[in-house]
Amino acid sequence: MTDNNKTLVPLVELRDISVSFGGLRAVDGVDLTLYPGEVVALVGGNGAGKSTLMHTLAGAHPADSGQIFVNGEPVIIDNPRDARSHGIEVIYQRLALADNIDAAGNMFLGRELRTKWGAIDDSAMASATRDVMRRLNPRFRNLNTPVRALSGGQRQSVAIARAVHFNARILIMDEPTAALGPAETAQVRELIEQLKSEGIGIFLISHDIHDVFDLADRISVMMQAKLVGTVDKSSVTKDDVLAMIIMGQKPAHAG
Amino acid sequence: MTPTGVAYPVVILIAVTIAMVHLSRRRRFGRYVYAIGGNPEAAELGGIDTRRTIMKTFVLMGVLCAVSAAIQTARLDAAVTNLGIQNELDVISAAVIGGTSFAGGIGTITGAVLGAVVMQSLRSGMVLLRIDSPSQDIVVGIVLVTAVAIDAALRLGRRRAMGISLVTGLVLAAIIIQTGRQ
Numbered sequence: 403m404t405d406n407n408k409t410l411v412p413l414v415e416l417r418d419i420s421v422s423f424g425g426l427r428a429v430d431g432v433d434l435t436l437y438p439g440e441v442v443a444l445v446g447g448n449g450a451g452k453s454t455l456m457h458t459l460a461g462a463h464p465a466d467s468g469q470i471f472v473n474g475e476p477v478i479i480d481n482p483r484d485a486r487s488h489g490i491e492v493i494y495q496r497l498a499l500a501d502n503i504d505a506a507g508n509m510f511l512g513r514e515l516r517t518k519w520g521a522i523d524d525s526a527m528a529s530a531t532r533d534v535m536r537r538l539n540p541r542f543r544n545l546n547t548p549v550r551a552l553s554g555g556q557r558q559s560v561a562i563a564r565a566v567h568f569n570a571r572i573l574i575m576d577e578p579t580a581a582l583g584p585a586e587t588a589q590v591r592e593l594i595e596q597l598k599s600e601g602i603g604i605f606l607i608s609h610d611i612h613d614v615f616d617l618a619d620r621i622s623v624m625m626q627a628k629l630v631g632t633v634d635k636s637s638v639t640k641d642d643v644l645a646m647i648i649m650g651q652k653p654a655h656a657g
Numbered sequence: 658m659t660p661t662g663v664a665y666p667v668v669i670l671i672a673v674t675i676a677m678v679h680l681s682r683r684r685r686f687g688r689y690v691y692a693i694g695g696n697p698e699a700a701e702l703g704g705i706d707t708r709r710t711i712m713k714t715f716v717l718m719g720v721l722c723a724v725s726a727a728i729q730t731a732r733l734d735a736a737v738t739n740l741g742i743q744n745e746l747d748v749i750s751a752a753v754i755g756g757t758s759f760a761g762g763i764g765t766i767t768g769a770v771l772g773a774v775v776m777q778s779l780r781s782g783m784v785l786l787r788i789d790s791p792s793q794d795i796v797v798g799i800v801l802v803t804a805v806a807i808d809a810a811l812r813l814g815r816r817r818a819m820g821i822s823l824v825t826g827l828v829l830a831a832i833i834i835q836t837g838r839q
Contacts, residue, residue: 498703
């Protein structure tokens with residue numbers, strides 16, 4: 403992230419977001435920004451609230467308080483449809499696919515292409531899926547089998563294809579490589595670089611500190627529902643970030 | 658009877674079947690119903706209004722129920738308050754025999770229609786064999802339980818359990834049919 407980017411309007415700005423489950427504060431007053439063409443990694447221990455925060459942006463859990471701005475405009479995101487209408491796409495950790503439906507059906511789930519009679523246009527969806535898959539994962543062939551029969555990497559390809567095809571401007575990746583082997587992980591990394599160069603803003607949730615340092619521009623650390631701090635990757639070492647994750651201390655020299 | 662000699666209920670059945678196959682396979686609503694059955698969470702996260710879709714499913718069920726009630730009333734030429742009571746046993750059996758899974762997201766309209774044909778053939782056969790009506794219900798119940806057991810065994814990949822439930826079901830049904838003969 404370079405300094406001249408800071409003058410741009412942030413793609414997403416989360417202001418003072420709080421989310422509770424019953425009496426439990428899962429996210430407590432968190433501020434976060436994301437600029438175009440930037441990867442912000444969100445790290446923290448288990449239960450630090452990073453997934454919940456991203457689910458809030460994706461509309462899966464509405465926030466209790468706080469504001470969300472997209473391109474500087476205040477928006478209300480109450481459900482996943484609202485999030486999508488603002489160009490926010492999510493790749494979930496638990497691979498949110500309907501097992502009994504094929505790859506094309508899953509890719510267009512909720513946004514099916516239709517013929518002029520209003521019927522589902524399966525052939526158009528299959529060919530669009532084939533086009534996206536050619537770009538993402540050329541070895542992907544089983545377009546017409548239910549995704550239950552696919553491997554973890556192939557399922558992840560379907561989830562990513564969904565985000566790519568609908569021209570997301572803001573992409574949330576919740577542990578995108580957790581379910582994948584080394585080859586597929588490399589593919590996902592390549593893809594992140596590619597999407598970044600297209601000006602898409604990416605929130606990356608990860609446990610893998612190496613992934614974070616390879617991919618992210620800025621790193622935000624959460625601990626016990628609060629934001630410890632956001633640092634530029636270039637100004638910190640891995641040890642600094644680990645200290646932030648484990649002890650919740652922001653290094654003195656980092657901005 | 659229609660001029661060609663086909664009974665109206667059969668014509669209605671064919672029309673409803675075609676309409677429902679179209680709805681379930683080629684309409685967004687049908688796709689959403691399958692998606693919700695397969696993974697409700699994914700469907701919701703995929704931007705489907707699951708509550709609305711489930712409500713529509715119940716509305717559809719009510720409409721189809723009304724069609725069947727109209728047919729039953731016409732056939733009886735009388736409207737009674739307890740019309741169709743205990744039909745749910747046959748209906749559920751037909752759907753399950755036709756390949757609908759209780760786990761959700763699996764099943765077809767044509768399968769359910771074929772299942773209904775099988776169940777009605779069984780009923781008619783038992784009537785011809787002069788099986789008394791309580792025993793008929795027991796046999797239908799056994800068929801339903803066996804079908805569910807086979808479905809569960811197949812899902813868990815237990816082929817032996819599937820064989821055992823099939824054999825047990827057949828033996829029990831045979832015993833009931835024997836004892837229920839008048």
